[in-house]
Structures are given as C-alpha cells and as structure tokens.
Amino acid sequence: MLFNDYSYLLRNILMLSYLISCYTFHAKLYKKLRNRIVKMSLLPRLVSTSVAIADHAGKLIRDIMSKGDLGIVTKEHAKDLQTKADRNAQKCIIGSLQKHFPKIKIIGEEEEEGTSDNIVDPSSIKVLDIKCPPEYENLKEEEVVVWVDPLDGTAEYTEGLLDHVTVLIGIATGGKAIGGIIHQPYYNYQNPGSPLGRTIWSTVGGNFGGITLQSPPSDSFIVTTTRSHSSSTVNDAVASVNPTQVLRVGGAGHKVLLLIEGKAHAYVFASPGCKKWDTCAPQAVLEAVGGTLADISGVPIPYDADAPHRNSTGVLAVASGVNFTEVLNKIPEHVKNNLKA
Numbered sequence: 614m615l616f617n618d619y620s621y622l623l624r625n626i627l628m629l630s631y632l633i634s635c636y637t638f639h640a641k642l643y644k645k646l647r648n649r650i651v652k653m654s655l656l657p658r659l660v661s662t663s664v665a666i667a668d669h670a671g672k673l674i675r676d677i678m679s680k681g682d683l684g685i686v687t688k689e690h691a692k693d694l695q696t697k698a699d700r701n702a703q704k705c706i707i708g709s710l711q712k713h714f715p716k717i718k719i720i721g722e723e724e725e726e727g728t729s730d731n732i733v734d735p736s737s738i739k740v741l742d743i744k745c746p747p748e749y750e751n752l753k754e755e756e757v758v759v760w761v762d763p764l765d766g767t768a769e770y771t772e773g774l775l776d777h778v779t780v781l782i783g784i785a786t787g788g789k790a791i792g793g794i795i796h797q798p799y800y801n802y803q804n805p806g807s808p809l810g811r812t813i814w815s816t817v818g819g820n821f822g823g824i825t826l827q828s829p830p831s832d833s834f835i836v837t838t839t840r841s842h843s844s845s846t847v848n849d850a851v852a853s854v855n856p857t858q859v860l861r862v863g864g865a866g867h868k869v870l871l872l873i874e875g876k877a878h879a880y881v882f883a884s885p886g887c888k889k890w891d892t893c894a895p896q897a898v899l900e901a902v903g904g905t906l907a908d909i910s911g912v913p914i915p916y917d918a919d920a921p922h923r924n925s926t927g928v929l930a931v932a933s934g935v936n937f938t939e940v941l942n943k944i945p946e947h948v949k950n951n952l953k954a
C-alpha cells in the first residue's frame with residue numbers, strides 16, 4: 614500500500630517536471646522567435662506577419678464555405694458580390710495588421726473595420742528568409758500603405774471556381790508596390806491528400822517564396838483576361854495582341870499566378886473595373902520574379918494612400934521573359950484613348 618502511494622507520487626512528480634520542462638522549452642523557443650521577429654527591419658517583419666495573417670484569413674474563407682451559408686449581398690451593381698467570407702477575412706486582416714503595425718495606413722476593399730476577435734496570434738508568425746532591399750532597410754510604419762483585397766474572386770467563390778480565389782495583401786511606399794502576399798486558400802483542392810492552400814510572398818528587388826517560377830511555352834502566346842466583365846474594348850485589346858489561346862478566369866491574383874507558373878504570357882484587361890487592392894500584391898510578386906505590370910498604356914500604377922482606388926486606365930502585365938514593350942505596342946490607340954476619356 615505504502616509502496617503504491619510512493620510510486621503514485623513519484624509518477625506525478627515525474628509528470629509535473631516533464632510538463633514544466635516542455636513549457637520552459639516552448640517559452641524559450643517562442644521568446645527566441647519573437648526576438649528574431651522584433652529585431653527584423655519593418656519590411657521583412659511586415660511580409661512575415663502578413664503571410665500568417667493571409668493564411669488565417671484563408672482558413673476563415675474555407676470555414677464559411679464549409680458551413681454553407683455564404684451570406685451573399687450585392688454592392689454597387691448586380692455583378693458586384695460580397696460574402697460573409699469577404700467581410701470576416703477583411704476584419705481579421707485589418708485587425709491583425711493594426712495590432713502589429715499601428716501606424717501603417719491600410720486600405721481595404723470592404724467597409725468592415727478591424728475587430729479584436731480573430732486577431733492572428735504572434736506564435737503563428739514564422740520568421741521567413743525575406744531579403745530587404747537596402748533602400749527599404751530604414752522604412753518607417755508611417756511611410757507604408759497596405760492595400761488589402763480580403764477575397765479576390767468573390768463571384769468565382771460563390772460559383773465554386775475555388776482555385777480562382779486569393780487573399781491579397783500589397784505593401785507600398787512612395788507610390789510603388791514593394792512587397793506582396795498572395796494566399797490561395799484552395800490550392801490543391803482538386804488533389805485530395807495534397808496540402809490544401811499556399812502562400813506566395815515577395816519583396817521587390819529582394820526575393821520571393823511559395824512558388825516556383827516557370828516559363829510559358831515559346832511556341833504560343835496565351836492571354837488571360839476577365840471571365841465576368843468583358844466589353845468591346847476589353848475584347849479588342851485581347852485580340853490586338855494575337856493570342857493563340859485566351860484564358861478567361863477570375864481574380865487579379867489568380868491571373869498573375871498563371872503568368873508566374875508559365876500558364877499564360879500576358880494579362881490584358883482594358884477596363885476601368887480593377888482596383889489598387891487587386892493589383893498591388895500581384896504586381897509586387899510579379900515584379901519580384903522578373904515580370905511587369907502597369908496600366909494598358911504602360912504607365913506605372915501609383916499606390917500612394919491618396920491615389921484613386923480604381924485602376925481607371927486598365928491593366929497590362931507580362932510574365933518574366935516576355936517583352937512588355939512589344940506587347941504594349943500592339944495595343945491600339947483607340948483602346949488606350951477609351952480608357953483615358
């Protein structure tokens with residue numbers, strides 16, 4: 614009896630000391646990671662944090678779809694949809710960015726403000742090997758504008774075209790896109806058993822991760838454009854670059870991923886419908902891999918805080934290795950002028 618009491622006590626002491634050592638180990642590891650994050654300069658810290666935030670927003674988007682009640686409402690017109698996933702993802706992204714970077718200016722697609730629930734936990738932030746170009750080493754929060762599209766490809770989300778959906782967090786300073794995060798919550802959803810979702814990140818002039826750059830075929834010229842918002846000007850612009858194939862898909866994030874993975878040569882959208890939160894992150898990722906994104910006349914898109922939200926002069930982008938000027942020179946003057954008017 615006495616022996617049993619002792620062995621019981623000993624077992625509990627051993628168990629307790631094991632738990633304490635586990636806790637101490639994890640607390641030390643956590644502190645070490647936090648210190649590494651805190652010591653990083655702003656841009657890599659913002660990119661690392663935004664990767665965790667975008668991953669979390671992606672989980673919210675999948676949760677809402679799996680529960681089945683999308684809470685769809687229309688915004689400015691019948692084709693302009695918003696779901697509970699757009700709203701919840703925006704609240705999570707803005708709330709988390711504000712918590713970690715209180716002085717940066719954040720511009721999101723939806724009206725929702727950041728909330729304190731669903732804030733990304735600091736322990737989920739991984740220290741990524743992000744290169745900060747020397748000119749941004751001393752960047753301050755006050756100099757940064759972050760453009761957020763919490764769910765790019767809402768119409769496609771509601772229609773079950775899930776690989777068109779992305780979460781976009783674009784980082785800008787001095788009017789230029791300098792960092793981007795594109796999270797694709799349903800990447801691999803048609804390959805059961807493979808890990809679901811992926812996150813691509815970049816710093817312009819630095820490095821990128823989460824994707825393998827592939828060249829598009831050299832014996833064709835594949836163009837990607839909108840699937841839901843065509844017009845005669847949109848179609849004239851596409852036809853003018855003599856495509857061998859046209860991929861009509863949703864989302865600016867998704868279209869730029871097609872350019873990076875060698876599935877399309879150019880993204881041609883001669884329409885004033887796309888916004889800065891659609892293009893900032895994709896542009897930063899595309900430029901980091903050697904591609905180009907500008908307006909339909911080749912003029913750089915400005916990303917300052919007071920820039921108009923709408924990309925009223927359209928979008929033209931090419932994959933790495935495709936000559937932007939050659940494609941631009943094929944866009945007819947009437948297309949460029951229609952968008953300037």
Ligand SMILES: Nc1ncnc2c1ncn2[C@@H]1O[C@H](COP(=O)(O)OS(=O)(=O)O)[C@@H](OP(=O)(O)O)[C@H]1O
Pocket residue numbers: 693694722762764765766767768838839840841842862863864865882884885886887888891
């Ligand atoms: N007013 C207007 N005119 C022309 N085109 C427009 C307009 N509003 C939105 N769009 C295009 O519709 C697509 C979806 O819009 P958004 O990216 O803003 O929405 S969302 O992020 O998917 O919620 C997107 O195009 P694609 O994703 O390329 O199909 C937008 O560029």
Ligand SMILES: [Mg+2]
Pocket residue numbers: 693694722767
């Ligand atoms: Mg929208």
Ligand SMILES: [Mg+2]
Pocket residue numbers: 762764765766864865890891
């Ligand atoms: Mg969008």
Ligand SMILES: [Mg+2]
Pocket residue numbers: 699722762763764765766767
């Ligand atoms: Mg959106």
